[in-house]
Structures are given as C-alpha cells and as structure tokens.
Amino acid sequence: EPEVTQTPSHQVTQMGQEVILRCVPISNHLYFYWYRQILGQKVEFLVSFYNNEISEKSEIFDDQFSVERPDGSNFTLKIRSTKLEDSAMYFCASSDRQPLNQPQHFGDGTRLSIL
Amino acid sequence: EDKVVQSPLSLVVHEGDTVTLNCSYEVTNFRSLLWYKQEKKAPTFLFMLTSSGIEKKSGRLSSILDKKELFSILNITATQTGDSAVYLCAVGAAGNKLTFGGGTRVLVKP
Numbered sequence: 001e002p003e004v005t006q007t008p009s010h011q012v013t014q015m016g017q018e019v020i021l022r023c024v025p026i027s028n029h030l031y032f033y034w035y036r037q038i039l040g041q042k043v044e045f046l047v048s049f050y051n052n053e054i055s056e057k058s059e060i061f062d063d064q065f066s067v068e069r070p071d072g073s074n075f076t077l078k079i080r081s082t083k084l085e086d087s088a089m090y091f092c093a094s095s096d097r098q099p100l101n102q103p104q105h106f107g108d109g110t111r112l113s114i115l
Numbered sequence: 116e117d118k119v120v121q122s123p124l125s126l127v128v129h130e131g132d133t134v135t136l137n138c139s140y141e142v143t144n145f146r147s148l149l150w151y152k153q154e155k156k157a158p159t160f161l162f163m164l165t166s167s168g169i170e171k172k173s174g175r176l177s178s179i180l181d182k183k184e185l186f187s188i189l190n191i192t193a194t195q196t197g198d199s200a201v202y203l204c205a206v207g208a209a210g211n212k213l214t215f216g217g218g219t220r221v222l223v224k225p
Contacts, residue, residue, distance in 0.1 A: 004157070033211070033212075035213075042216065042218075043205075045212035048211035055211055058212065103149055103163045104213060105160060106158045107157055108156035109157060
C-alpha cells in the first residue's frame with residue numbers, strides 16, 4: 001500500500017541552526033501538509049500546500065518556517081534559527097483530492113530535538 | 116477557535132471487552148470527522164464521517180457521527196492486544212486543516 005515517507009526519523013540540532021525535514025508524499029496525491037506534536041500535547045496543524053503554493057497556515061507557521069516542493073516527489077519543511085520549543089515530532093501528510101472530502105494520510109514523522 | 120475534546124483520556128480493558136471512545140467538537144463550518152489510530156509513529160486512518168447517523172464499520176471497529184449533538188463515537192468490539200494504541204479524533208472544517216483532539220490511550224491486557 002502506498003505510504004508517506006519521511007526522513008530523517010530523528011534529527012538532533014543545536015539551537016540557532018537551520019533544519020530541513022523531508023517528505024515524499026503518496027505519488028498521485030496533490031495536497032500536502034505539515035503537522036507537529038510536542039511531547040504530551042495534541043497534534044497541531046502547521047501548513048497546507050497545493051499547486052506549488054501555501055493554501056493555509058496556522059499561527060505557529062511564522063517567518064521561521066518555510067515549505068517547498070523542490071521536485072516532483074519531495075516536500076520539505078525548513079525551520080530557520082531553531083529554538084528549544086521547536087522540539088517536537090513533525091508529521092507530513094498528503095491527500096489526493098479536495099482535503100475535506102478525502103482523508104489525509106500521515107508519515108511516520110521526524111522527531112526533532114533541539115539542544 | 117475550533118475545539119475537539121476526546122474522552123476518556125485513557126482506559127484499560129481486557130481482551131474480549133468492548134470499548135467506546137467519545138469525541139465532541141465545536142467547529143465553524145464542519146465538513147468531516149476522522150478517526151486515526153496512533154501506535155508508535157504515524158496516525159493511521161480508520162474512518163471518515165461526514166453524514167449523521169450512518170455507521171461506518173471495518174471489522175471489529177465501527178463509528179458513527181451525530182451532527183446535531185456534535186459528537187462521534189468509536190467502538191471496538193472483542194478487543195485484542197493489538198488494539199492497544201492512542202486513538203485520535205480530528206475534525207475538518209472550512210479550509211484544509213484538521214483540528215485534533217488530545218487522544219484516548221487504550222491499553223488492552225491479555
């Protein structure tokens with residue numbers, strides 16, 4: 001069964017450094033998302049992406065964050081100048097059509113640890 | 116602000132028991148409610164509900180939505196140890212995002 005794949009599974013970074021989290025969505029999907037889950041808290045929406053542009057973003061997704069689809073298969077989340085509070089599990093998801101009519105499928109996540 | 120609340124926070128049952136998980140929501144422009152199972156990593160899709168009163172079933176799992184009372188339940192019958200997980204409820208409203216509840220942790224003992 002097709003799945004969303006994320007790399008790396010665990011990333012450890014010094015505070016202030018930049019990180020790039022990578023995702024390969026399911027191949028025929030058109031809508032892409034990033035969510036995060038701080039340890040012990042709810043899964044929170046960060047951003048959705050369609051047709052090479054951001055379609056919606058949350059208050060969390062400030063200028064520190066950016067997303068990109070650099071080629072036909074990858075979808076990346078960049079976090080500039082990381083802070084301790086950025087430590088979380090980051091999930092990528094994708095859906096194949098209008099997202100409110102089709103379920104979002106999630107990857108295994110990248111655990112980001114900021115030291 | 117959209118809100119999704121799940122109850123109970125956690126429960127412990129024995130194999131063969133039936134469990135009922137609850138999800139209530141307050142959202143603007145409701146479109147869909149989804150249930151996911153989260154074991155160690157990725158939330159795995161279980162059900163998507165958009166219409167009131169229509170039960171969705173998959174094996175021992177079933178779910179139903181009440182759009183008047185703004186809640187959904189997820190039932191698991193004849194539980195097995197493999198059902199141990201965190202079950203997440205999420206609501207899709209206007210826009211593309213899902214709003215998640217805090218989850219219910221289910222532990223099934225042999």
